[in-house]
């Protein structure tokens with residue numbers, strides 16, 4: 001029987017070799033580039049990167065935007081996932097389509113759509129002014145707030161779907177048992193539904209954070225060059241500055257952040273899973 | 277946990293379900309359901325799958341809202357009270373233990389929901405766990421428990437809050453036969469000691485007979501009969517109840533003659549007599565409990581060819597060859613290997629022991 005299981009394992013081989021050649025190998029070469037100067041092993045590039053206060057401000061902005069995007073997406077996604085988990089038939093299809101369809105619309109298209117909404121004489125400002133809430137248009141485009149709202153919008157499905165999946169397969173008897181034991185709806189949510197949905201929350205946050213920390217197109221279109229993020233800095237190093245070592249260093253830093261997010265979240269998911 | 281309240285059995289109305297109706301998407305599951313339970317009674321809801329037992333239980337617990345009718349508990353209308361304000365505990369078929377909590381945390385849940393601090397729950401939790409002999413497992417994860425242990429935890433969790441009523445939906449169905457019997461005895465003793473009013477849902481008639489003071493036999497959203505186990509067995513109100521509770525010899529036939537309280541019925545195996553007066557020509561079903569059938573001539577006598585003789589230990593069952601829909605069954609005490617399939621034997625029983633129902637009622 002073990003022989004058979006091993007042979008079935010061979011089915012993963014094409015996928016694994018594809019990943020190795022297309023993903024792991026170039027990444028490894030990139031990593032190598034960031035710790036080599038003239039063929040010598042050195043951390044000098046990293047030291048240089050971290051001693052530049054501009055770079056640090058970009059790093060901090062990238063982390064902050066990713067965190068806030070994840071938080072905003074979570075706040076919007078959780079109630080949506082609850083409603084979806086309770087929906088049946090037609091309404092469930094409507095929700096699923098509403099989640100999946102926007103993914104097929106390119107980010108570029110979406111970003112231009114937001115421009116119509118957010119710009120100085122855009123829909124939002126016109127509405128605010130005609131309602132008398134503000135006198136002069138508020139600058140919304142090219143701000144971090146607009147970036148976070150836009151990013152949370154694009155990544156929303158990656159937050160909703162894992163939470164929805166966990167809530168959907170939760171035994172509906174559990175909240176009922178809690179109710180029959182005298183638990184109010186709030187107590188039920190805090191002590192049963194929410195803790196049991198944590199694996200979905202962790203997965204959703206890991207997806208969204210990883211996507212948000214490495215996003216390039218969305219910040220380029222919404223905030224432009226003035227407020228750089230790590231991905232934009234990487235692109236600039238490679239494309240304009242022709243500084244491959246710097247690009248490789250920033251890429252490696254991004255990669256390390258992504259790896260630690262994945263490891264932490266899978267560790268957290270495992271722990272949560274073991275509790276159940 | 278409260279001191280035992282006086283137990284009042286019989287037709288009192290501690291729990292009073294009146295004219296309750298429920299439909300799912302236009303399909304009526306029950307209508308005009310009346311169901312009354314006395315304080316301290318242990319009652320079973322017995323019936324085939326899909327007859328509405330769980331639905332009735334959920335309406336009583338407040339987990340499903342009734343379309344019509346009223347539910348009163350101890351004289352107080354609870355029809356529209358939400359589940360968490362009823363103080364009615366439910367033990368679910370799957371036990372529904374909280375997988376992210378330990379055994380002790382599961383048991384403490386009801387106390388914590390009532391605002392007790394985590395640290396204050398200790399003694400009561402220990403007491404409740406001792407009650408179900410699960411003290412050694414307090415810190416375990418519930419996933420690491422066997423079915424029987426999970427059931428005990430579910431019972432402890434339900435009892436710790438001193439419920440005014442305990443509802444159990446097929447609490448034993450996930451257990452193997454041997455364990456089921458042990459748990460039935462244990463749980464019955466436990467509930468009796470605490471004078472708990474409890475309703476068991478089951479579709480196992482032995483379980484219903486064993487654990488309850490009274491049994492409500494349900495069929496298609498109706499209660500066909502609500503009586504003590506012995507009454508139910510000796511005087512079933514309908515052919516359905518007779519079939520559902522215990523085994524019986526069962527024949528279909530037609531009344532050919534009927535005098536004062538005695539009818540003659542023609543069956544496929546010969547004429548038999550039964551108590552009661554019917555219009556000649558009426559289609560009837562007659563039944564006799566198998567231990568009342570003897571292997572000698574009596575007031576009713578049939579010659580039967582055996583299809584099987586099953587030695588079951590404390591009794592031996594003789595199955596006669598019968599047409600579809602009929603059943604010829606005789607039980608003789610002890611292990612008896614005098615009979616073999618193909619033998620022709622005499623089945624005899626008294627008119628007074630004969631149950632008779634108009635077919636289709």
Ligand SMILES: Nc1ncnc2c1ncn2[C@@H]1O[C@H](COP(=O)(O)OP(=O)(O)OP(=O)(O)O)[C@@H](O)[C@H]1O
Nearest residue numbers: 300301305323324325326327328329330331332479
């Ligand atoms: N939520 C629901 N939606 C639609 N129909 C339902 C729902 N709950 C129950 N029903 C229907 O109501 C009827 C009674 O169901 P119920 O669960 O009360 O039966 P039961 O007697 O408990 O059966 P079992 O012994 O199989 O548990 C069934 O026909 C069932 O399909």
Ligand SMILES: [Mg+2]
Nearest residue numbers: 329330331445
């Ligand atoms: Mg049921």
